[in-house]
Amino acid sequence: MSEQYEVLAVRYGTRQATAAEVFLNYHAYREPDRPLGMDYFFWVARNPARTVVIDTGFSPASGAARGRTMLMDTVAALRAAGIAPDEVAQVVLTHAHYDHVGGLPVFTGTDAEIIMTRDEYDFWTGPMGRRGQFTHTTEASELDWLRALREAGRLTLAGQSHPIAPGLELTQVGGHTPGQAVVTVAAAGGPVVLASDAVHYYEELERDRPFSTVANLADMYAAFDQIREMGDGGARVVAGHDPLVAERFGGPADAPGVIRITRD
Ligand SMILES: [Zn+2]
Numbered sequence: 001m002s003e004q005y006e007v008l009a010v011r012y013g014t015r016q017a018t019a020a021e022v023f024l025n026y027h028a029y030r031e032p033d034r035p036l037g038m039d040y041f042f043w044v045a046r047n048p049a050r051t052v053v054i055d056t057g058f059s060p061a062s063g064a065a066r067g068r069t070m071l072m073d074t075v076a077a078l079r080a081a082g083i084a085p086d087e088v089a090q091v092v093l094t095h096a097h098y099d100h101v102g103g104l105p106v107f108t109g110t111d112a113e114i115i116m117t118r119d120e121y122d123f124w125t126g127p128m129g130r131r132g133q134f135t136h137t138t139e140a141s142e143l144d145w146l147r148a149l150r151e152a153g154r155l156t157l158a159g160q161s162h163p164i165a166p167g168l169e170l171t172q173v174g175g176h177t178p179g180q181a182v183v184t185v186a187a188a189g190g191p192v193v194l195a196s197d198a199v200h201y202y203e204e205l206e207r208d209r210p211f212s213t214v215a216n217l218a219d220m221y222a223a224f225d226q227i228r229e230m231g232d233g234g235a236r237v238v239a240g241h242d243p244l245v246a247e248r249f250g251g252p253a254d255a256p257g258v259i260r261i262t263r264d
Helices: 060-065 074-080 118-124 140-151 202-206 217-232 244-249
Strands: 006-018 035-047 050-054 090-092 113-117 155-158 161-165 168-172 181-185 192-196 236-239 258-260
Touching: 006 074, 006 244, 035 181, 035 192, 035 244, 050 161, 090 161, 113 118, 113 161, 113 168, 118 140, 118 155, 140 155, 155 161, 181 217, 192 217, 202 217, 202 236, 217 236, 236 244, 244 258
Parallel strands: 050 090, 090 113, 113 155, 192 236
Antiparallel strands: 006 035, 006 258, 035 050, 161 168, 168 181, 181 192
16 A cells, blocks of 8 residues: 555635736736635645655745735744654755745754755756746745755755655646646545645636746646646645635644645
8 A cells, every 4th residue: 555644734824816916817818806815835744654844835024025924934834733843854845936935944954855846946046037027936045045955965856757755746847937846645535736836726727727927838738737637537636825725625624724635
């Protein structure tokens, strides 16, 4: 039997957005604008043998600079999920945006292996990542952390597909960022796909509507196809920023902000 995990989504931040901010070229749909809440999550896959954290949240400073509401910092959010940083074996970064890598310092003093795709690392540490429409989604100091981790031999760079651990697989899909990854987790009742920002909102998948922040539109559409196929095959897809995650998976929370994706 393959190894299985319990999966949690930890909601550590939120903001009020609008459909026109969220969806690429929203005017093309000829619909009135509407308010749309945006939640900020990271994810946990754990079993008795191992705890893996997928993404780390934004830092208090980078969240505040963008007007986001931080509900819990990374340490408090981990604690809410019942995790101490030094218990974490691996940290997967689905991409390098500020709201996914900003909590990394919590893990720099631990032995955790940090994993991201090579394409993502190369893009953001290279010249194109500094162009205006890209750079505002990252923090230069946080990209320096990635460089330092790499130099220290702490950062594993993954290819298109990478086995993180038994029952845990990273798949690069691109689109939102050049090396955007999703993580598939073996769980009781079937696999869970942590889509992160390959699918911010279920509406992207269900109405085929790309998100406004995009590195390659054709890749984003192709990622929708790939993730839909995973869903059609029985996987539970967890969107990266959608308040519907709490509705679709919520039940009694383990703690405020902790949504249990898997229930035995
Ligand atoms: Zn992103």
